[in-house]
Amino acid sequence: MEPDAIVVGTGPNGLAAAVTLGRAGLKVALYEARETIGGGLRTESLFDPEIEHDLCSAVHPMAVASPFFRRFDLASRGVTMLSTPVSYAHPLKDGRAGLAYRDLEATCEHLGPDGERWRRLMQPLLEHSQELVDFILSGQRSLPRSLSVPALLASRMLVHGTALAPRHFSTEEARSLLTGVAAHAVGRLPSLASGAVAVLLGHLAHAGGWPVPESGSARIADALAADIVACGGTFHTNHHVTRLEELPRAKTVLLDVSPKAFARIAADRLPLRYRRALARFRYGPAAAKVDFLVSEPIPWANPAVGQAATVHLGGTQAEMYRAETAAAAGIRPEEPFVLLVDPAAADPGRARAGRRPVWAYAHVPNGDAVDPAATVTACIERYAPGFTDTVIHRRGISGAKYEAYNPNYVGGDIGGGAMTLWQSLMRPVPRFDPYRTPLHGVYLCAASTPPGPSVHGMSGHLAALSALRREFGVRTAPDIGPR
The missing domain is CATH 3.90.660 (Polyamine Oxidase; Chain A, domain 2)
Structure with a gap:
């Protein structure tokens, strides 16, 4: 059965987008290049099997404060913030x-x-x-x-x-x-x-x-993934997407990728003017x-x-x-x-x-x-x-x-783009809907879109709401709280 929506990349924004789409009743398929999901929320043992390190993000004030996570309610899903x-x-x-x-x-x-x-x-x-x-x-x-x-x-x-x-x-x-x-x-x-x-x-x-999740940042990714699976979503790991054409047919595709990666994945399908605007994006x-x-x-x-x-x-x-x-x-x-x-x-x-x-x-x-x-x-x-x-x-x-x-960290930039005042507001390119791209049904949802970096889930959530409005006629935000 073909999915209604596809999400490429399973960082916090990709997961938040999938939660939002799944709660709206869509069948969602997620594609991840690495063996494990999470992007900046991965936690692994590096030197000692009993000691785990957060591979990127570890401290999460925004996971307590953001509108997405306030409604998602991590505490009710077994994630303890210390x-x-x-x-x-x-x-x-x-x-x-x-x-x-x-x-x-x-x-x-x-x-x-x-x-x-x-x-x-x-x-x-x-x-x-x-x-x-x-x-x-x-x-x-x-x-x-x-x-x-x-x-x-x-x-x-x-x-x-x-x-x-x-x-x-x-x-x-x-x-x-x-x-x-x-x-x-x-x-x-x-x-x-x-x-x-x-x-x-x-x-x-x-x-x-400024809390840390008990046992590591991966617990946040696990909670998001559990909600996605409960709504019928599926994960495809070890699948590096190199071209949009290789994805199954779906009404909408949300990309939790950098502007640099999007220009590569979309290849020559993007209008020249938009490609040039992406090329001007600063890291x-x-x-x-x-x-x-x-x-x-x-x-x-x-x-x-x-x-x-x-x-x-x-x-x-x-x-x-x-x-x-x-x-x-x-x-x-x-x-x-x-x-x-x-x-x-x-x-x-x-x-x-x-x-x-x-x-x-x-x-x-x-x-x-x-x-x-x-x-x-x-x-x-x-x-x-x-x-x-x-x-x-x-x-x-x-x-x-x-x-x-993580290819989203272009040149080591973990914020998904330079945080100038202009680029904070107009990332990745100046558009009224920054998540929508010139390609029909294709949206961006990474930290390179507003409101920018940190584990708040809002870039993915807002991109998903945009896709729901334009592609499915859904104008009311779905309930993402605990069932």
């Missing part, structure tokens, strides 16, 4: 550290003279958190019900995403604490896009926190990742840093500005920004006696082919003297090799 008292930390080289506690008041108290400024930044965002998240994670193609939330966002972007940012806080703890979040935009600092990222992720540290700096198996908790110079599962290693605000801007310009920084995850800080079950998983990645120029293991290890050692002595095994993956792991 948080630490400190959502994220930012150590400095003199032993001080910025700490973003889940409790806003504790954070303000920790920041001393900047505490009141931090409260004035975060409190209004927390009061409008759901509206803010829903606005940022929308398709950005319709007016919001109220202009108060966009105004709240814009006012903070103008302060924290421009040259005004260094003047807002008086202490390096507060400046670096927020700048480390802005660096999740993986691009030039400061910028309006990074200001939006700082506002979104920064306030969530005091709302739902951002790369993530160069190192997986570690260590013998004990990280020996941070400031022990309070160990209360966080996520740690930003980038030095001062000025140092992060230089490093991120250099990487965006194609220059490899001597001391790159490093994002470290210690999942066992939130989920002790991830560790065993004398064995503990840790991973970290550095921001480097797109396509960088240098093994990052030595650089990242030295960076951690600067803030945690003695860390090197705890390393049992390590594995480095350059930015260039990250694309081999």
Whole structure:
């Protein structure tokens, strides 16, 4: 029996698209090039059969906050999200550290003279958190019900995403604490896009926190897959789609692939003007990742840093500005920004006696082919003297090799495209419906479409809703909650 819809790629957006289509009553077939599904949600044993590492994404504030996952309700499906008292930390080289506690008041108290400024930044965002998240994670193609939330966002972007940012806080703890979040935009600092990222992720540290799924990110993919199968969906793994023509006949095809891959898969079927627009799509700096198996908790110079599962290693605000801007310009920084995850800080079950998983990645120029293991290890050692002595095994993956792991990470860009303000709104090409392509029934649903990167499922969900409207006449969003 032919499927009604096909989804190519089983990352979080492809899975979210399939959930949405399946819940609308369609028979869905999914195709995945690798042996296992999940894309950035894969969890595997690398060095020890009892210790599992998240191969890409590990910390999931958006999987708690996004409209798709709020309705899908991971908790009811057996996925437990675990948080630490400190959502994220930012150590400095003199032993001080910025700490973003889940409790806003504790954070303000920790920041001393900047505490009141931090409260004035975060409190209004927390009061409008759901509206803010829903606005940022929308398709950005319709007016919001109220202009108060966009105004709240814009006012903070103008302060924290421009040259005004260094003047807002008086202490390096507060400046670096927020700048480390802005660096999740993986691009030039400061910028309006990074200001939006700082506002979104920064306030969530005091709302739902920055949790990790118990036993690893693959649990999220498993929950999505179980819903798809329950609706009659089928998975075809180890099937690398190279041309659209090789797929079975279906009324619609949704592609969880990069613009680069789409241009290759569609070959000469795309109009020249659209192909040229895809070719202009810019990719951002790369993530160069190192997986570690260590013998004990990280020996941070400031022990309070160990209360966080996520740690930003980038030095001062000025140092992060230089490093991120250099990487965006194609220059490899001597001391790159490093994002470290210690999942066992939130989920002790991830560790065993004398064995503990840790991973970290550095921001480097797109396509960088240098093994990052030595650089990242030295960076951690600067803030945690003695860390090197705890390393049992390590594995480095350059930015260039990250694309081999997942072709959507073009040149190692795990965000699916440079996060400039224009490209955040108009990805992958300027169109009223960014998911619809010139090919009849063919849609894009990867992170290269709005609202962009992170595990929120909204790119896939919104693309599926577009396909349901145009191809099947379904104008009411299906119920994706637990049955």
